[in-house]
Amino acid sequence: MVFFLAWRNLVRSRTRTLLLWVGISVSGALLYDMVMLSGGLEASFGTMLKQMNLDIRLTPRGALPFTADAEIRQGTPLVEEIRRDPRVAKAQGYYGTTLYWRVKPGDVPRPAFVIGVDGPAPEMFRLSSGSARTPTSPPSIWLNRHLAAESGARVGDTLEITGPPSDAVMRGETRVRLPVGAIGEFRFDSATQNSFLAPLEVARRLRGSGDQDPLSLIALRLVRPSESPSVAADLRRRFPQCEVYETRDLLARVRGQLTYFTQFSAILGSMSFIVAWLLISTLLVLSLNDRVGEFAVLRAIGIRPGRLVQVMLVESLVFVLVSVPSGLLLGLVTAGRLDALLLRGPGLPADLHFFVATGAATLRTVALLFLAGALGALYPMIRVARLPISSTLHEAVT
Amino acid sequence: MSDVNPPVVLEARNVTREYVVPAGTVHALGGVSLQVRAGDFVAVTGPSGCGKSTLLHLLGLVDEPTSGEVLLRGEPAGNLGESRRASLRLRSIGFIFQRFYLLPMLTAEENVSLPMMEAGVPAAERRERARELLDYVGLSNRMGHQPSQLSGGEMQRVAIARALSNRPGVVLGDEPTGELDATNNEHVARLLARLAADGTAVVVVTHNPELASMAGRVLRLRDGREAE
Numbered sequence: 001m002v003f004f005l006a007w008r009n010l011v012r013s014r015t016r017t018l019l020l021w022v023g024i025s026v027s028g029a030l031l032y033d034m035v036m037l038s039g040g041l042e043a044s045f046g047t048m049l050k051q052m053n054l055d056i057r058l059t060p061r062g063a064l065p066f067t068a069d070a071e072i073r074q075g076t077p078l079v080e081e082i083r084r085d086p087r088v089a090k091a092q093g094y095y096g097t098t099l100y101w102r103v104k105p106g107d108v109p110r111p112a113f114v115i116g117v118d119g120p121a122p123e124m125f126r127l128s129s130g131s132a133r134t135p136t137s138p139p140s141i142w143l144n145r146h147l148a149a150e151s152g153a154r155v156g157d158t159l160e161i162t163g164p165p166s167d168a169v170m171r172g173e174t175r176v177r178l179p180v181g182a183i184g185e186f187r188f189d190s191a192t193q194n195s196f197l198a199p200l201e202v203a204r205r206l207r208g209s210g211d212q213d214p215l216s217l218i219a220l221r222l223v224r225p226s227e228s229p230s231v232a233a234d235l236r237r238r239f240p241q242c243e244v245y246e247t248r249d250l251l252a253r254v255r256g257q258l259t260y261f262t263q264f265s266a267i268l269g270s271m272s273f274i275v276a277w278l279l280i281s282t283l284l285v286l287s288l289n290d291r292v293g294e295f296a297v298l299r300a301i302g303i304r305p306g307r308l309v310q311v312m313l314v315e316s317l318v319f320v321l322v323s324v325p326s327g328l329l330l331g332l333v334t335a336g337r338l339d340a341l342l343l344r345g346p347g348l349p350a351d352l353h354f355f356v357a358t359g360a361a362t363l364r365t366v367a368l369l370f371l372a373g374a375l376g377a378l379y380p381m382i383r384v385a386r387l388p389i390s391s392t393l394h395e396a397v398t
Numbered sequence: 399m400s401d402v403n404p405p406v407v408l409e410a411r412n413v414t415r416e417y418v419v420p421a422g423t424v425h426a427l428g429g430v431s432l433q434v435r436a437g438d439f440v441a442v443t444g445p446s447g448c449g450k451s452t453l454l455h456l457l458g459l460v461d462e463p464t465s466g467e468v469l470l471r472g473e474p475a476g477n478l479g480e481s482r483r484a485s486l487r488l489r490s491i492g493f494i495f496q497r498f499y500l501l502p503m504l505t506a507e508e509n510v511s512l513p514m515m516e517a518g519v520p521a522a523e524r525r526e527r528a529r530e531l532l533d534y535v536g537l538s539n540r541m542g543h544q545p546s547q548l549s550g551g552e553m554q555r556v557a558i559a560r561a562l563s564n565r566p567g568v569v570l571g572d573e574p575t576g577e578l579d580a581t582n583n584e585h586v587a588r589l590l591a592r593l594a595a596d597g598t599a600v601v602v603v604t605h606n607p608e609l610a611s612m613a614g615r616v617l618r619l620r621d622g623r624e625a626e
Contacts, residue, residue, distance in 0.1 A: 301560070
């Protein structure tokens with residue numbers, strides 16, 4: 001009987017139901033966007049880290065990967081020592097720096113971010129064309145799509161790579177011409193960034209830092225990822241000159257840096273929750289005021305107060321139920337637009353997303369909307385339960 | 399001779415009702431007694447504000463007396479908890495209102511079925527009984543119509559059918575002909591008289607002298623008391 005009455009009441013006031021549907025859909029969409037935003041960057045960053053399939057990262061003390069010019073000095077023996085640990089399946093050193101490129105002599109050299117490697121680096125670079133296994137043998141450079149487009153280079157063409165503009169460069173001492181071995185994407189590139197992968201030795205030589213054997217990052221994959229905490233603890237003890245990050249440490253650091261987004265989404269999310277609650281509550285109260293005589297009559301003919309309380313609650317929850325699909329859909333559409341807008345910001349990895357529609361975010365939004373529905377029905381439910389039948393009937397007639 | 403009198407189904411014993419309002423205490427009803435037997439047709443009349451509806455609400459267990467007793471089938475019922483009183487209203491008392499108060503989004507049949515749904519009557523039985531009752535009030539051809547598609551008289555007849563749905567011993571009417579034209583007035587009055595003749599106790603509050611004249615007994619109230 002409860003569902004029967006609740007449904008018929010919704011159908012009875014179609015304009016009101018329509019308005020409420022639109023209202024809950026819009027506030028639900030905003031709520032969904034804010035819930036997605038609150039965890040989106042972290043979820044997106046987590047996915048990117050997971051796709052790299054690395055367990056531990058070592059960086060210079062006080063630095064995050066590739067965020068500063070800081071270097072780990074004498075990095076090669078350190079990598080060799082780590083590789084000897086039987087718990088380590090792979091250890092790879094990376095040298096990140098800025099080099100310059102030009103298509104032909106006479107062109108103005110332009111900067112690009114470079115990662116120097118001494119072996120295959122699929123965790124860093126996704127190949128889209130070219131069949132080389134590594135940029136080291138034979139020596140080649142692997143361009144990201146943006147650089148390939150800007151230089152017009154294709155696999156097999158050559159580019160001239162130089163160190164920073166200086167007297168040495170002008171004399172041609174730090175200049176090399178290398179073939180393009182592959183084109184693809186770095187995982188953390190922004191949409192407009194020029195980057196390429198180069199042999200470690202070439203990158204160091206062009207920067208004039210080869211004798212210091214510098215590395216920016218040493219990344220490890222473990223035989224058993226579950227051993228990550230104990231291996232990380234050992235590495236921290238053995239190499240105090242390095243920061244040692246497990247994947248979860250990086251996520252925690254990112255979470256700390258995203259407080260702004262978390263607070264922003266919490267404030268706007270709370271407001272959209274309150275709007276949904278107020279909307280439901282207001283329309284239910286108006287609806288109850290219109291039907292108060294009817295409720296008094298229902299009570300008079302013996303319908304239990306608890307039953308009518310249930311009718312109010314179910315009406316509210318049905319309002320939410322019919323609005324949830326449209327709210328989520330609208331939320332996804334607006335999240336897509338907002339995400340594209342925010343990703344236009346400088347220096348943001350193209351693969352990163354501010355709004356991520358995870359199952360948890362969707363469930364949380366739906367739960368919050370139903371909570372708003374239940375809270376919105378609270379006052380009307382109390383009024384129905386305490387409705388004085390006799391005086392209400394008197395007032396309804398007079 | 400001893401079994402000629404039908405059983406008393408509803409009784410008010412010296413009931414009073416006072417309301418406390420900011421201006422003071424209002425004595426709506428001051429010591430009224432009434433005994434209603436199965437098959438009785440009682441009309442309660444009197445000027446506006448004399449306590450007719452208050453008495454009806456006390457008899458119908460939608461309000462509690464300040465003092466005195468209301469007995470349903472000999473059992474004190476006026477001061478029971480709301481849940482128990484709701485159950486008694488559902489199964490033992492039928493209500494008819496001046497403004498019909500049918501649910502506008504339900505058909506005539508569904509309106510009649512509503513109290514049966516609450517009472518847990520199985521769906522097939524509900525349908526059958528609703529049809530019987532609508533036939534009884536002469537609306538077997540209007541079962542699928544919504545209240546907006548019915549005339550005032552037809553709506554009141556549906557309300558009477560709804561009042562009878564759980565086979566109550568007593569039907570209470572609050573100005574049941576108050577919003578009807580002369581033709582429908584007479585039709586509903588006759589229906590109520592027929593109800594009483596069929597064994598259901600009927601108590602109506604009315605200003606309508608024609609309806610009162612059809613009642614077997616008239617209780618006249620003035621200033622909350624039985625008029626001499």
